[in-house]
Amino acid sequence: MQDGPDFSHERALGGSVAGVDEVGRGPLAGPVTAAAVVLDPGAIPEGLNDSKKVPQAKREVLFDTLHEVAQVSIGWADIDEIDALNIRGASLLAMRRAVEGLPHAPSHALIDGNAVPPDMPCAATTLIKGDARSLSIAAASIVAKVARDRVMVALAQQHPGYGWERNAGYGTAEHLAALRDLGVTPAHRRSFKPVHNILYQANN
Template identity: 55%
Template sequence: MSNGPNFDLELAHPGPVAGVDEAGRGPLAGPVVAAAVILDRARIPAGIDDSKKLGEKARTRLCAEIREVALVGVGIATVEEIDTINILWASMLAMERAVAALGQAPGMILVDGNRCPRWAHPSQAIVGGDARSLSIAAASIIAKQTRDAMMLDYDRDHPGYGWASNKGYGSRQHLDALGRLGPTPLHRRSFAPVAQYFLPL
């Protein structure tokens, strides 16, 4: 028996079920990105798994396949929003935007984590949901691929921080560059390693 995600949680609900996950809560720079995915029960791409367990080649392939056969919405919360309302609520905001971008109200939303946004949708928070639900795992792939692509673009605009490889996380290269070059407008000034370079908000 496979230990990967399955469709059992989705099949417990009638009508369209969306899986929601986010990427980018921990980095020092860049937005937080959420995705919502409603899979077609008759056309689920093979190999969907928690994005953290997949290599880049597999994620790229699956991202394209999911977008081809599923209903996908993406939501973004900016660095300014992260610094204003904190990363938790910015993540919730990105999730709300991802569901709104679906263009269809799901009958149920399965959210990775231990809480759901403050919305009117029927929803269930599932800890470790990206390892249990195929819809959440699909959303984790879309969210990560979308954010990674954004960080590649930002790396070209702000060279030296290593964002093409570290995606904004606090790697040694990133921290060294932060001390040498200073912060960019894409750095989260509310995050401790960055905050020292700014006057208090």
């Protein structure tokens, strides 16, 4: 049994298959980010895996390589959309936008998780733990992770003190302490409980 993702799911579906994944459901700040990647079976980069299992330096290299050898699209849902739709709805929206942004419409989308976004522009199949099973989804997880991390580094420069360049907006002890000491920024998700509670306390 092979350890790590392979291309068997894409081969079984046939045609042009886009792997789709998202990152950033859990953080208290920043957008949710999705990517769609259509790999060329003859030019699959070495080292693709679930982004959490790939070191940052390797992710950065793979991000650039994938843009050279594959079809890549990144989709976003911003803080206002997260607060309006809830994080699940915003994640599905970002996934659909990623697929819609591909230079050529795929015949099929292979989506990490258990939910197909509404109004998809092509047929779609879900795959639980897909980033560990499908090379295309693994590629999408890496692209989405690098893209979102870069946005959080930029936001950290605009809003110093929260450690977003290190914690990517997740609710670490450093981030929660800064929320209490420095307050809520425009980049924070107001519908998320730790942020909501601080706003509530500030208004009472």
